[in-house]
Every structure is written in C-alpha cells, then in structure tokens.
Amino acid sequence: MHHHIRNGMPSRDLGAQGWHKPWSDDAGGACVEAKKLGDGRVALRQSADPDSPALIFTPREMSSFVAGVKDGDADFLC
Secondary structure, three states: OOOOOOOOOOOOHOOOOOOHHHHHOOOOOOOOEEEEEOOEEEEEEEEEOOEEOOEEHHHHHHHHHHHHHHHOOHHHHH
C-alpha cells in the first residue's frame, strides 16, 4: 500500500480490498465506492473506473458531509 495517502492518488494504490458501494444509480453503473482507511479517513472513488483518483476525507469532513446531506444541504446537486 502507498505510504503517503493523498487526494488524487490512484485509488488502486489503496488496495483492492475494503471498497464498498453504499449507494448507486438506478442503472447500476455509476456507483460511488467508499473505503475506510486505517487512520480513520475515508476514500471515495468512481466504481466504473477503479483506477480513478481517490478523494480522501478526514473523519470530521465526512461527518460534516453526511450531516449536511441528511439536512438537505446537498439537494441542489440533484
């Protein structure tokens, strides 16, 4: 595994195990996959392209994002 985990790194460098699809579109192709990293951060990637860049979020960033989604703050994205 890559020793310096950072935003934009190839998600394949985070390993093939541990990725989950907590949500996906109705067509079954455009899914977001999430992986909890050993230090508590969360990586997100596009499942249709497992070599795509990973977005890395701290636990606080992920908690804020999830809380905002639940509150409707991200509704404008749909």
